[in-house]
Amino acid sequence: MKYEPVIGLEVHAQLLTESKIFCRCGTAFGAPQNSQVCPICLGMPGVLPVLNRQAVAFAIRMGLATNCRIAAHSIFARKNYFYPDLPKGYQISQYEEPLCENGWVEIEMEGGALKRIGLTRIHLEEDAGKSVHAEEYVAGNETLIDVNRCGTPLIEIVSEPDIRSPREAYLYLNRLRQLVRYLGICDGNMEEGSLRCDANISIRPIGEEKFGVKTELKNMNSFRNVEKAIEFEINRQTQLLEAGGRVVQQTMLWDANDGKVLPMRSKEEAHDYRYFPEPDLVPLRIDEKWREEIQASLPELPWARRHRFIEHYGLPKYDAEVLTEEQAVAEFFDATARLVKDAKLTSNWVMGEVLRVLKEQKIDITQFAIKPAAFAELLNLMAAGTISAKIAKEIFEAMLTGGKSAKTIVAEKGLVQVSDTGVIEKAVDAIIAAHPQEVARYRNGEEKVFGFLVGQLMKATQGKANPKVANEVLRSKLAN
Amino acid sequence: MDFPKTTIRAFQEKLFRGEQSVVAAVAAYLQRIAAAKNLNAFLTILDDRANARAHAIDAKIKRGAAGKLAGVIIAVKDILAMKGERLTCGSRILENFVSPYDATIIQKLEAADAIIIGKTNMDEFAMGSSTENSAFGPAKNPINPDYVPGGSSGGSAVAVAANLAMAALGSDTGGSIRQPAALCGVVGMKPTYGRVSRFGLVAFASSLDQVGPLAHSVEDVARILEVICGHDERDSTSAPVAVEEFSRFLDGEVKGKVVGLPKEYLAGGVQKEIHAAVTAAKARLQEAGAVIKEVSLPHTRYAIATYYIICTAEASANLARYDGARYGHRSRDAQSLEEMYVKSRSEGFGAEVKRRIMLGTYVLSSGYYDAYYRRAQKVRTLIRRDFEQAFKECDVLLTPTTPTTAFKLGEKTADPLEMYLADIFTVSINLAGVPAISIPFGVDAKGLPIGLQIIGKAFDEKNVLQTAHFLETAHP
Numbered sequence: 001m002k003y004e005p006v007i008g009l010e011v012h013a014q015l016l017t018e019s020k021i022f023c024r025c026g027t028a029f030g031a032p033q034n035s036q037v038c039p040i041c042l043g044m045p046g047v048l049p050v051l052n053r054q055a056v057a058f059a060i061r062m063g064l065a066t067n068c069r070i071a072a073h074s075i076f077a078r079k080n081y082f083y084p085d086l087p088k089g090y091q092i093s094q095y096e097e098p099l100c101e102n103g104w105v106e107i108e109m110e111g112g113a114l115k116r117i118g119l120t121r122i123h124l125e126e127d128a129g130k131s132v133h134a135e136e137y138v139a140g141n142e143t144l145i146d147v148n149r150c151g152t153p154l155i156e157i158v159s160e161p162d163i164r165s166p167r168e169a170y171l172y173l174n175r176l177r178q179l180v181r182y183l184g185i186c187d188g189n190m191e192e193g194s195l196r197c198d199a200n201i202s203i204r205p206i207g208e209e210k211f212g213v214k215t216e217l218k219n220m221n222s223f224r225n226v227e228k229a230i231e232f233e234i235n236r237q238t239q240l241l242e243a244g245g246r247v248v249q250q251t252m253l254w255d256a257n258d259g260k261v262l263p264m265r266s267k268e269e270a271h272d273y274r275y276f277p278e279p280d281l282v283p284l285r286i287d288e289k290w291r292e293e294i295q296a297s298l299p300e301l302p303w304a305r306r307h308r309f310i311e312h313y314g315l316p317k318y319d320a321e322v323l324t325e326e327q328a329v330a331e332f333f334d335a336t337a338r339l340v341k342d343a344k345l346t347s348n349w350v351m352g353e354v355l356r357v358l359k360e361q362k363i364d365i366t367q368f369a370i371k372p373a374a375f376a377e378l379l380n381l382m383a384a385g386t387i388s389a390k391i392a393k394e395i396f397e398a399m400l401t402g403g404k405s406a407k408t409i410v411a412e413k414g415l416v417q418v419s420d421t422g423v424i425e426k427a428v429d430a431i432i433a434a435h436p437q438e439v440a441r442y443r444n445g446e447e448k449v450f451g452f453l454v455g456q457l458m459k460a461t462q463g464k465a466n467p468k469v470a471n472e473v474l475r476s477k478l479a480n
Numbered sequence: 481m482d483f484p485k486t487t488i489r490a491f492q493e494k495l496f497r498g499e500q501s502v503v504a505a506v507a508a509y510l511q512r513i514a515a516a517k518n519l520n521a522f523l524t525i526l527d528d529r530a531n532a533r534a535h536a537i538d539a540k541i542k543r544g545a546a547g548k549l550a551g552v553i554i555a556v557k558d559i560l561a562m563k564g565e566r567l568t569c570g571s572r573i574l575e576n577f578v579s580p581y582d583a584t585i586i587q588k589l590e591a592a593d594a595i596i597i598g599k600t601n602m603d604e605f606a607m608g609s610s611t612e613n614s615a616f617g618p619a620k621n622p623i624n625p626d627y628v629p630g631g632s633s634g635g636s637a638v639a640v641a642a643n644l645a646m647a648a649l650g651s652d653t654g655g656s657i658r659q660p661a662a663l664c665g666v667v668g669m670k671p672t673y674g675r676v677s678r679f680g681l682v683a684f685a686s687s688l689d690q691v692g693p694l695a696h697s698v699e700d701v702a703r704i705l706e707v708i709c710g711h712d713e714r715d716s717t718s719a720p721v722a723v724e725e726f727s728r729f730l731d732g733e734v735k736g737k738v739v740g741l742p743k744e745y746l747a748g749g750v751q752k753e754i755h756a757a758v759t760a761a762k763a764r765l766q767e768a769g770a771v772i773k774e775v776s777l778p779h780t781r782y783a784i785a786t787y788y789i790i791c792t793a794e795a796s797a798n799l800a801r802y803d804g805a806r807y808g809h810r811s812r813d814a815q816s817l818e819e820m821y822v823k824s825r826s827e828g829f830g831a832e833v834k835r836r837i838m839l840g841t842y843v844l845s846s847g848y849y850d851a852y853y854r855r856a857q858k859v860r861t862l863i864r865r866d867f868e869q870a871f872k873e874c875d876v877l878l879t880p881t882t883p884t885t886a887f888k889l890g891e892k893t894a895d896p897l898e899m900y901l902a903d904i905f906t907v908s909i910n911l912a913g914v915p916a917i918s919i920p921f922g923v924d925a926k927g928l929p930i931g932l933q934i935i936g937k938a939f940d941e942k943n944v945l946q947t948a949h950f951l952e953t954a955h956p
């Protein structure tokens with residue numbers, strides 16, 4: 001029998017608010033342990049939560065960008081469980097009446113077809129702290145608690161069981177990551193835990209409507225792991241069923257070291273969370289005006305922008321995809337391309353040189369030394385034939401460190417491309433005179449010698465000769 | 481036993497005339513507290529803090545810069561957080577806990593130059609009606625120390641009744657201010673839910689808890705309310721409603737006021753003398769031109785059940801933080817995480833608290849939530865509507881505060897249900913979120929105080945205080 005997997009993802013995204021969701025503590029990553037705490041996020045007796053408006057705005061941004069209905073009235077709930085890194089003994093979350101419901105995003109399948117993945121809901125909640133075991137300052141029988149992360153705002157994005165393969169799960173997660181980064185609400189870093197993903201997985205015979213028994217898969221802490229872990233779990237379930245066994249509803253953990261999923265100890269998962277409405281917070285009311293303001297403040301979303309790059313700039317699909325992957329890169333390209341006639345030239349340089357430098361320097365494009373206007377000046381010099389591509393690369397390197405404009409560098413170093421036929425002819429004459437053997441070999445039909453002679457010519461002109469003119473002059477002189 | 485009653489107005493008049501200093505008053509009260517140790521009214525005495533502030537406030541009075549409650553000696557229930565002071569909530573689990581921050585109302589009281597003299601005894605986490613659930617021994621009724629003072633704010637009521645403080649703060653979740661006020665013969669008020677900030681009030685049942693004053697007179701209660709009421713940005717449930725100067729409206733007038741008598745509160749099971757007190761009060765009101773109207777609050781009989789589902793559910797979550805991990809009692813012989821939880825909580829909590837955590841956990845459990853918690857919330861709405869309906873035709877409602885006067889220590893500890901019924905006339909008010917006051921109105925044959933309850937519309941403390949003020953002076 002052939003089986004198909006049915007997958008739904010629960011994705012948690014840490015919001016980039018300056019302060020925590022229910023108190024005024026900061027949220028910076030990597031601060032010294034237990035330094036970003038106050039009586040409220042420590043769950044001291046008598047404290048009360050006050051909702052951070054920015055966190056709500058961020059959640060609404062995500063909801064609007066994923067076509068969700070934004071609830072005019074939503075409520076918070078307490079999710080009760082004991083754990084040392086959960087100071088109050090409950091997490092404030094949303095359960096009944098979440099902030100966003102019934103949305104969708106599209107993923108692009110192999111071959112370009114679009115597939116819509118439904119979103120059941122997006123809700124706000126607070127993060128828990130961290131239990132620390134495996135550090136050298138922790139004794140063998142100890143567990144230490146770092147409460148810094150406690151109260152960091154999260155959104156949980158729950159998908160419908162619309163995903164049918166590990167690849168689709170990967171594409172969907174990637175789409176969400178791109179989106180939260182575009183919206184500026186989460187840095188999308190899975191390794192640091194600012195984006196986390198759990199999966200609900202079941203399989204069923206192809207053609208069957210009913211869902212199979214699902215397992216919940218946790219602890220997949222990188223994009224690669226998500227695909228691998230889901231793949232593993234599907235195979236595990238398939239083998240079980242094929243051997244006549246049954247899938248048991250349970251929570252599984254991905255072990256990245258062994259590349260396996262293993263069941264969580266059943267005691268740890270035997271939770272009845274006893275959700276009930278949070279009495280310390282009043283219902284969250286979103287008025288239409290605020291929702292509209294947020295709607296108006298949304299940036300151009302990646303798929304819309306990609307479409308525009310193809311239509312407006314005439315870029316190949318591949319280029320548009322690469323350029324719109326990150327919002328800041330897309331902005332950089334857009335700002336540059338508006339000033340340069342040749343959009344494809346701009347695209348080539350952004351995808352090539354610029355992205356290479358970002359990778360080498362391990363920086364974000366917002367920290368990139370060359371701003372769009374200066375970059376456009378360089379590209380325009382090249383487009384106009386004032387400088388060659390080779391010289392342009394030299395100037396690009398100089399701009400990275402010197403902070404001077406392309407025109408200044410060209411003027412200072414005298415790098416203007418030589419297109420004057422008279423000057424080039426003289427240089428060609430000198431080359432022919434200096435290399436009689438090579439000239440003879442060329443004239444005997446040895447075509448590859450031509451490249452050597454061009455090289456000599458460029459060397460003699462310090463690379464300034466317009467390559468097109470230089471080629472033509474050399475060919476005609478050699479033909480004589 | 482008889483105690484002198486020092487009202488805020490009388491005291492402050494002396495203070496501002498220079499016949500009395502705050503320093504001397506603090507010394508005198510500390511002496512009285514020491515002499516009344518047998519009543520077990522206080523868990524912590526803040527003598528250093530009180531003395532230091534007394535000097536500063538005397539200086540302010542000389543400069544003419546003193547606040548509204550200058551020199552007023554106040555006791556606060558040990559459920560309110562004061563920075564640097566012990567905060568036990570009457571529980572072993574917090575026996576040595578020192579609060580790192582101040583409750584909003586503590587800041588407000590001290591900003592008004594009140595002196596906080598100590599923290600009062602209470603039923604553990606405000607769960608109880610006799611103060612017998614305190615981990616530190618029961619407080620005793622100063623009228624007769626064989627009797628309970630009521631609870632859970634028993635220590636606060638005792639402190640006022642025995643004049644160990646001029647006034648006190650308590651918290652009221654289902655009657656915890658009004659019931660001990662009635663049993664000790666003082667005035668005690670639970671304001672509208674949302675009137676007083678709960679920031680720094682250790683939560684028992686968040687949707688029901690409210691802080692309020694106990695004092696010798698309605699006027700004193702009004703004066704303290706003026707200071708502690710008001711919106712607090714640190715409490716999302718505190719209401720942005722303007723605070724009136726309640727004490728200015730106490731003119732003894734009730735002419736034309738419509739006073740409702742809910743028939744369900746006088747139907748039976750009420751001590752004879754208490755019933756008579758209501759009848760007497762009704763006559764006084766009528767003589768003074770008030771209109772008496774019989775009304776019905778038909779869902780009253782569901783109030784106790786509804787209350788114990790909602791308050792235990794909320795408590796089961798509110799008390800989860802006492803797990804031995806970060807502060808409070810941690811068992812010494814726990815070998816695992818689970819053992820740390822189980823042993824710390826088993827050792828730290830008393831029987832009533834455990835009972836309520838278990839009840840609350842049960843009513844929220846999957847499979848039971850709809851039958852208990854969700855249904856209780858629906859009934860709560862019906863109870864609230866009962867009051868809304870009654871207030872369409874009445875300005876205030878008049879009822880007994882309690883079905884009986886004070887009972888003896890140990891009399892009801894064996895039967896929790898019987899203890900719960902001590903709050904039968906007070907819990908509905910918390911479910912409805914409306915304000916209510918208890919005022920002393922005579923005594924029974926044993927000389928034990930009788931309390932009358934006056935209930936008002938949400939945020940209409942003014943009518944409640946006016947009516948109470950009239951009845952206080954029309955006392956038989």
Ligand SMILES: [Zn+2]
Pocket residue numbers: 020023024025036037038039040041042151
């Ligand atoms: Zn904090």
